[in-house]
Amino acid sequence: MVHSVIIVGGGFSGLVIMNKFIESGVDFLLFEKNDRLGKKILATGNGRGNISNKDLSLNHYHxxxxxxxxxxxxxxxxxxxxRFFEKMGIILTEENGRLYPLSKQANAILDGLRLSDNGSVRFAKVTDVEYNDGIFTxxxxxxxxxxxxxxxxxxxKSSPNFGTDGTAYNLVKKFGHKITPLYPSLVQLTAPKESIKGLKGIKENAKVTAYSNGVKLADVEGDLLFTDNGISGNTVFYLSAYLVNAKNPFVTVDYLYxxxxxxxxxxxxSRRNAYPDLTAESFLSGLVHSRISYKTVSDLFGTDFLKVKYKEIDDDKIDKLIGLLKNTEIKITGNTGFANSQVTKGGIDVNQVNNTTMESKLQKGLYFCGEVLDVDGDCGGYNLQWAYSSAMCAYKSVIDRFLKNKD
Ligand SMILES: Cc1cc2nc3c(=O)[nH]c(=O)nc-3n(C[C@H](O)[C@H](O)[C@H](O)COP(=O)(O)OP(=O)(O)OC[C@H]3O[C@@H](n4cnc5c(N)ncnc54)[C@H](O)[C@@H]3O)c2cc1C
Structure with missing residues (x-):
């Protein structure tokens, strides 16, 4: 039997298309290599399913x-x-610009996408795709x-524990498709030991700015978390999309923004004047975490200064301490890799793909949706939105062809 369509992958974009084909009566098969559909969806938005954003300006895409x-x-x-989810009885709600299901549970999204499963799903890994005489095998x-x-x-290639290990790129190389260099994105960043020494586990609210070769790339306000080998938190996930392939990358942190x-x-x-005999190590602890206070004082004036009394901290030193809290530089040495990243930067070269239909320019009838393409979005719902939008383009192209009985 020759089906109208075979969908390879039962993640977010695959399930969106599956729903549209069921609604339109297109006959299809969907192959998913995991033993369950949409495993990754459950993990999105920390289990809350951040599926889009109020601000979809294109500068959020890379x-x-x-x-x-x-x-x-x-x-x-x-x-x-x-509207797509509303039809399933799932209402979206906004929090800080991010769109979530009203229940704030990612499983609401997955359950909705599976509601119409009509038995066309096969749990099997696709290992080859060929094209001969107008038909794909x-x-x-x-x-x-x-x-x-x-x-x-x-x-x-990110988060291989959800089935996305990057091997599927090989399925389309034979059609002449090029794969641009791949990097993990939306990922924790690593930093030299000395720049994070003593800070592990601290979470601060800060404005963090990313630089490549000294040129500003982006900035963001939010939480910054220190890990045992670098930095993490919302700010870092966001900026990693800019930094993972940057030259001489570093960030500056403004704790007092x-x-x-x-x-x-x-x-x-006034703290100095009120408590002249306290020691410098705690001088900044009314502004930042005590361990950041300790590190800032010793980074600036040396560890011996930690025992110096408040009364010896003159106005010039106060200016310098505030200056450092507003502009602490952290060099970025790398990231924690694909296994820990949410999204892959790079993928199928989009110059070989039609941007309105997602159809290959090299092979008629072959389409790409979502993260497999060289498009990645910022943290905040941009990647699921991309998976959705690209899936809708492919659906529209296939259905137009189907309705016109072109094939
Ligand atoms: C922990 C985590 C949290 C995230 N949170 C968010 C968030 O809150 N908001 C957001 O916008 N994005 C988030 N993302 C990113 C988002 O989930 C992905 O960008 C999105 O799911 C990509 O959709 P997709 O359809 O392209 O691929 P996926 O959803 O990754 O689905 C691909 C599917 O294809 C299957 N597959 C692969 N190869 C084969 C094969 N050979 N045969 C059969 N099946 C195959 C895989 O098993 C997988 O199920 C998060 C990602 C992770 C890992």
Missing amino acids: GSNPSFCEYAIKTYDNRHIA VVADGKEYFAKNVIMCVGG NVNEEVCKKSLA
């Missing part, structure tokens, strides 16, 4: 050709995805299946 995603994101935007678990169209919804600098200086001067 890749070697960032304008590639413009048509898809604008045509199938956050209102479109909200898809090999899964050693058996051959046939279709007029194949949609690759196989994800990237939401406080007036002069007020801080005055407050430190």
Whole structure:
């Protein structure tokens, strides 16, 4: 039997298309190599399912050709995805610009996407895709299946524990598709030991700015977490999208971004005057975590200074301490790798793909959706939105062809 479509991958984009095909009566098969559909969806947004964002400006998307995603994101935007889920009885709600299901449970999204499962899902790994005489042959678990169209919804190389180990890129190389260099993104960053010494486990609210070769890339406010080998937290996940392939990357941290600098200086001067005999190690602990106070004082004036009395900290030193709290530089040495990253930067070269249909320019009937393409979004719902928008483009192209009986 020759099916109209075979979908490879039962993650977010694959399940969106599955729902649309069921609604339109297109006959299809979907192959998922895990023993369950949409395993990764359950982990998204810390289990709360952050599926889109109020602000879908294109500067939140990256890749070697960032304008590639413009048509898809604008045509199938956050209102479109909200209507899609509304039809399943899932209402979206906003928190700090991020869109979640009202229940704030990612399993609501997955359950919704599985509601219409019509028995067309096969739990098997696709190991080969070939094209001969107008028909695709898809090999899964050693058996051959046939279709007029194949949609690759196989994800990237990040978080292989969810089935996305990057091996699926090989399935399309034979069609001439190029894969741009792959990097883990939305990932913890590593830093030299001395720059984070003594800070493990501390979570501070800060403004963090990312630089490449001294040029500012982006900044963000939020939590910054110190780990045993680097930095993490919302700010770092966000900035990692800019830093993982940057040259000479570093970040600067402003711990006092939401406080007036002069007020801080005055407050430190009065602390000095009120407690002249206390020792310098705790001097900044009214502004930042005590361990950051300790480290800032010793980084600036040396460890001997930690035992110096408050009364010896003159105004010039106060200026310098505040200056460092507002601009602490941390060199970035790397990241914790694909195993710990949420998204893959790089993928199928989008110059070989039609940006309105997601169809290959090299092989008619072959489509790509979601993370497998060289498009990655910022932290905040941008990647699921991309998976949705690209899936809708592919769906529309296949259905147009189907309705026109072109194939
Ligand atoms: C922990 C975590 C949290 C995240 N949180 C968010 C968030 O809150 N918001 C957001 O926007 N994004 C988030 N993301 C990213 C987002 O989940 C992905 O970008 C998105 O799921 C990509 O969708 P996709 O359809 O392209 O691929 P995926 O959802 O990754 O699905 C690909 C599927 O293809 C299957 N597959 C692969 N190869 C084969 C094969 N050969 N045969 C059969 N099946 C195959 C895989 O098993 C997998 O199920 C998060 C990611 C992780 C890991």
